[in-house]
Amino acid sequence: MDLRQLEYFVAVAEEANFTKAAERVHITQSGVSAQIRQFEREVGAELFDRSSRIVRLTDAGVAALPHARAALAAAAAAQTAIDQVKGLVRGRLRLGMVTACTVTPLFDALAAFHRAHPRIEVTLSEGNSDVLVEDVRAGRIDIALVGAAGSTPGDLAYRTIVSEGLVALVPEDHPLAGKEDVSLRRLGAYPLICLPVGTGVRAVLDQACAAAGLRVNVALQATAPGTVMDLATRGLGVAVLSATMAEDAKLTAVPVADVDIPALLALVWRREDSTVLRALLPHCTAAGL
Numbered sequence: 371m372d373l374r375q376l377e378y379f380v381a382v383a384e385e386a387n388f389t390k391a392a393e394r395v396h397i398t399q400s401g402v403s404a405q406i407r408q409f410e411r412e413v414g415a416e417l418f419d420r421s422s423r424i425v426r427l428t429d430a431g432v433a434a435l436p437h438a439r440a441a442l443a444a445a446a447a448a449q450t451a452i453d454q455v456k457g458l459v460r461g462r463l464r465l466g467m468v469t470a471c472t473v474t475p476l477f478d479a480l481a482a483f484h485r486a487h488p489r490i491e492v493t494l495s496e497g498n499s500d501v502l503v504e505d506v507r508a509g510r511i512d513i514a515l516v517g518a519a520g521s522t523p524g525d526l527a528y529r530t531i532v533s534e535g536l537v538a539l540v541p542e543d544h545p546l547a548g549k550e551d552v553s554l555r556r557l558g559a560y561p562l563i564c565l566p567v568g569t570g571v572r573a574v575l576d577q578a579c580a581a582a583g584l585r586v587n588v589a590l591q592a593t594a595p596g597t598v599m600d601l602a603t604r605g606l607g608v609a610v611l612s613a614t615m616a617e618d619a620k621l622t623a624v625p626v627a628d629v630d631i632p633a634l635l636a637l638v639w640r641r642e643d644s645t646v647l648r649a650l651l652p653h654c655t656a657a658g659l
Contacts, residue, residue, distance in 0.1 A: 371409055371412050371413065373441070373442065373445055374405065375405050375406070375408065375409040375412075376409075376438045376441055376442055377395060377442060378391065378395060378402050378405045378406055378409075379406060379409055379417060379431075379434070379435075379438050380435065380438050380439055380442060381394050381395050381402070382402065382406060382418065382425060383418075383427055383431065383435050383438075384508075386424050386425050386426065387424070387425055388402055388403055388406075388425060394510070406418070413430075413434070415428070415430035416428055416430065416431075417430055417431035417434060418431055446461075449461075461489075461490055461491070461645070461646050462490065462491045462492075462493065462512075462646070463483070463490055463491070463492045463493070463512055463513070463646050463647075463650060464493050464495075464510070464511040464512045464513075465480070465492065465493065465494050465495075465511065465512065465513055465514070465515075466494075466495050466496070466497060466502040466505055466506065466511040466513070466514035466515070466516075467494060467495070467496050467502075467514065467515045468496070468497070468498070468499050468502065468514075468515055468516055468517050468569065468570070468635075469496045469497060469498065469569075469593045469594065470496075470593060470594035470595060470596065471515060471517075471635070473515060473531065473635070473659075475654075475657040475658045475659050476515060476637075476654070476657070476659060478657045479650070479653040479654045479656070479657040479659060480492060480653075482653045482656065482657070483649065483650050483653045486649070486653070487649055490646060490649070495511065498566065498568035498569055498593075499516035499517045499518065499568060499569055499570050499573075500568040500569075501568065502514040502515075502516050503516055503523055503526070503638060506526060506638055506639060506640060507523075507525070507526070507640070509640070512639060512640075512644065512646060512647060513637055513638070513639040513647060513650070514637070514638055514639070515531075515635065515636070515637055516570065516635075516636060516637075516638055517569050517570020517571060517573075517612075517633065517634065517635055517636075518570045518573070518633075518634040518635075518636060519570055519573035519574040519577050519631050519632075519633065519634070520574070520577070520631040520632060520634070521634070522634065522636050522638055523638065525641075526638040526639060526640060526641065527638065527639050527640070527641045528636045528637065528638045528639075529636060529637045529651075529654065529659060530634055530635075530636045531635045531636055531637065531659055532612070532614055532633075532634065532635040533632045533633070533634050534612050534613040534614060534632060534633055535612070535613060535625060535626065535629055535632065535633065536571065536574060536575065536578075536610055536611070536612060536613075536625075536626040536629050536633060537610070537611060537612070537613050537616050537623040537624060537625050537626060538552050538557055538608050538609070538610055538623070538624045538625075538626055539598075539599055539602050539608065539609035539610075539611060539616055539619055539621040539622070539623055539624075540602065540608055540609075540621055540622050540624065541602070541603060541605065541621060541622070542622055544608070544622070546560075546608065546622075546624050547622040547624070549624050550624075550625075551624060551625045551626070551627035552624050552625070552626055552627065553626075553627055553628050554578060554579060554582055554584055554586070554626065554628055554629065555582070555584060557586065557608065557610070557626060558579075558584055558585070558586040558587070560587075560607060560608045561587050561588075561589035561590070561606070561607035561608070562575075562586055562587060562588045562589060562590075562607055562608055562609075562610050563588075563589065563590045563591065563592070563598050563601045563602050563606060563607040563608065563609045563610070564588050564590075564591055564598065564609070564610045564611075565591060565592070565593065565595070565598065565611070566591045566592075566593060569593075570612075570633055570634060570635070571610070571611055571612050571615070571633050572591075574612075574629060574631050574632070574633045575588075575610055575629075577631055578626075578628075578629040578630070578631055581631075582628070589606070589607050590606060590607055595611050595615040595616075598610075598611060599611070599616070599619050599620075599621060602621055603620065603621060609621065610626070612633040612635075613625075614635075637654065637659065
């Protein structure tokens with residue numbers, strides 16, 4: 371057996387699906403399947419029950435999994451120790467980013483990081499903040515840019531980039547356009563357009579409404595702030611976003627007055643020591659993050 375087979379075995383065990391495991395390790399599904407079959411022939415036992423759509427570990431697979439993880443961890447630690455002696459940093463940086471979010475300083479930090487450490491492969495995936503946080507916890511990604519309501523998850527290390535309030539976005543001829551601010555109760559009189567559940571801005575809106583005992587009508591939702599604003603431009607409802615998201619809007623931004631929970635944008639990562647993250651974070655600081 372080799373480390374590649376162990377990596378594929380752990381990926382299939384954790385994803386419970388050959389296709390998802392193949393996406394995770396960046397090869398074809400047939401390649402993963404072939405390596406797992408070879409691994410099973412070498413150890414003399416079937417490691418997965420493939421009789422249903424969800425791939426499950428056999429008893430032999432359950433017994434092998436912790437040892438496979440330990441072997442991969444030991445190999446990574448050995449490589450890290452060698453690289454530290456040689457003054458090298460290598461490996462993979464798996465970055466997650468909330469969907470349709472553009473943070474130019476983060477891109478600048480990644481570019482500087484890549485120039486300084488060209489041996490490190492950088493991968494990027496997008497998703498809702500709640501999914502990204504779980505991916506960080508599970509070790510599927512190393513660091514993520516996420517939105518949060520009021521505070522970041524207490525079990526993760528973090529660096530807050532933005533902390534701000536919500537704004538309502540309306541066309542110039544809308545009744546709210548001339549107001550200095552708008553209350554949640556007044557806002558609730560209109561159909562709202564917002565980001566979906568699982569995003570930081572939506573969590574702020576939902577938590578603020580729950581605290582005030584209000585139920586609002588989120589008539590439309592979209593994953594991209596630009597789409598939320600386009601829908602509002604066409605008179606389909608009042609857009610609700612964070613202040614920064616609305617900076618370049620062609621709509622009138624009206625602060626939502628009685629929301630005490632800030633909308634946060636933050637980098638989050640596991641607290642365990644990581645050579646790759648230790649190499650990245652100074653570049654984030656230099657970029658103003």
